[in-house]
Amino acid sequence: MLTVGDQFPQFALQAVVSREKGKEFTEINDKSYAGKWRVFFFWPMDFTFICPTEIAEFGRRSGDFADRDAQVLGVSTDTHFVHLAWRNHHDDLRDLKIPMLADTKRELSQALGILHKDGVPLRATFIVDPQGIIRWVSVNDLSVGRSVPEVLRVLDGLQTDELCPCNWQKGEATLNV
Template sequence: MLTVGDAFPEFELTACVSLESGREFSTISHKTYEGDWKVYFAWPLDFTFVCPTELTGFGELHTDFADRGAHIVGFSLDSEFTHHAWRRSHPGLRGLPFPMMADIRRELCSALGILGRDGVPMRAAFLVDPADVIRFAMVTDGSVGRNPQEVLRALDALQTGGLCPASWTRGEETLDPDALLAAVEA
């Protein structure tokens, strides 16, 4: 699996972006949000039980991510038409404010190394910086949904450029290595 420090792979995929007639689909590529922070996350399959809780969780934090200059992009192996049908049929997904990409040929999932033994993507999330370098990677078991709030917290920490202790949250002080060393030497 690709991890922190690796370049996020190049891709070009069709995505379901809306339920509005004539505007349902768009092509998304590695260049779409070039120069910005990106949150890419994969889920195993549409029409499942844990997945919509994650998608709605990311959707609820969309404005928070956008305020930090980050774009959310989700993907699975399902086609853009399956994504559209799922969004249309699931009340919590109808107004999703981010694209749902269709990796039906498993190209992005394979390049990321996140295909499970069962051939479907693991629950993976990646924070990718403006230079397209992975700065945070998270994978959970299929039965465990991710916490989008933790992904946002990690983005906040990365954007400080400082050292952030465990459980650090936005607005708190970062660690000062010089002060810590001085305290140890005293």
């Protein structure tokens, strides 16, 4: 599995970015959102139970990430057509403000080393800095959803470029050594 300090892989994937007719899909690649922090979160598959709780929460908090000059990108191995169908049929996903990327060939998931033995991505989260370097990785078992506030807390800490103690929160003092 790729980890902290590794370059995030190159990729080009179809994504659902809207439900508006004719504007549903676009290609997103490793050069998209140049100069921004990026938060990639992977989920096992669409039309499941834990996944929409995470996706909806990342969507609700997308403004908090944008305030930190970060773009959130959700990824699974379902097609962009399946992503769109799910958005159209799930109340919590209809007005989603973040792209849903389709890693249908599993190339990005495989390059990152996060494919479960069943062929679906693990619940992995990567914070990638503006230079494309992975700065944080978290991987959960398929049965446990992640904490979006923790992802924000870690992003805040990374963006200070200082030493942040245990349970540090934005606005608190960092360590001086």
